[in-house]
Amino acid sequence: MLNNNLLAIANPALSSDLAGMTNTAFMRFLLQGLIKLGFIAGALIFLFMFIYGGIRxxxxxxxxxxxxxxxSxxxxxxxxxxxxFSLFAIVNLSFDPNPPGPTARTSPTPTFDPNPPGPTAPPTPTFDPNPPGPVVCIMPSSLSGTPVCNGTSSDIRWSWGAVSGTTQYQLQTDREGNFNPADRxxxxxxxxxxxxxxxxxxxNHAFNVxxxxxVRVIQSTVCNFDxxxxxxxxxxxxLSCP
Incomplete structure (x- = not known):
């Protein structure tokens, strides 16, 4: 009880502003006052020297x-x-009359969404009545062969009708005609x-046989089956080539 009463005693010589200062604020106030007093004394001294020099x-x-x-x-x-006066200006700029104090830590205010997002429905599957399926290529329109001799080699020059979109053809030859398997x-x-x-x-076929x-289409840009x-x-x- 005694300690609390002693702490409650206020100095009547101090104003209410000074009495409410913290220790740090009071020391800053006192230091600023002493510095200003020193500057005033220095200014008076230099003024006296200026007057004295003028009289001399x-x-x-x-x-x-x-x-x-x-x-001199x-x-x-x-x-x-x-x-x-330069020092006076520097000191005044370095002293902040209202130094920033500690800032209070604030927590974000929670927000309430009256319509929170719920689970999204899965996408509705689509039905294609005509799904893409295998597309059989069109066979060449014709096939013909011409027997020729190339020196002693009995050859056959084959030709057929082109099919639009085809990128590769395949030709087979066979002596028996059943292509099981094909000769070439x-x-x-x-x-x-x-x-x-x-x-x-x-x-290089045999003579007189x-x-x-x-022939067929095996690769194309418009179909995917031979x-x-x-x-x-x-x-x-x-032919019988000599």
């Missing part, structure tokens, strides 16, 4: 040493005053694209 200069009577001494006093007074299988190169060649020569042939085979009307009879 006026009463020198042309004496060179007296004139030089008076001018005046110069020192002016330089000292400039330095004093020739895949046409897919270059130049998109119009690969529609002719090919099968070489019947050779069956067939076409049916195209057969010639009759087998091709090879």
């Amino acid at each position: 200069l006026a009463s020198s009577g042309g004496d060179k040493s007296a004139v030089a001494s008076a001018k 006093i005046l110069a020192n007074a002016v330089v000292g005053a400039v330095i004093l 299988t020739l895949n046409m190169p897919s270059i130049p694209f998109p119009n690969p060649p529609t002719t090919i020569t099968s070489t 019947d050779v069956y042939g067939r 076409s049916a085979w195209r057969y010639p009307g009759s087998p091709i009879r090879t």
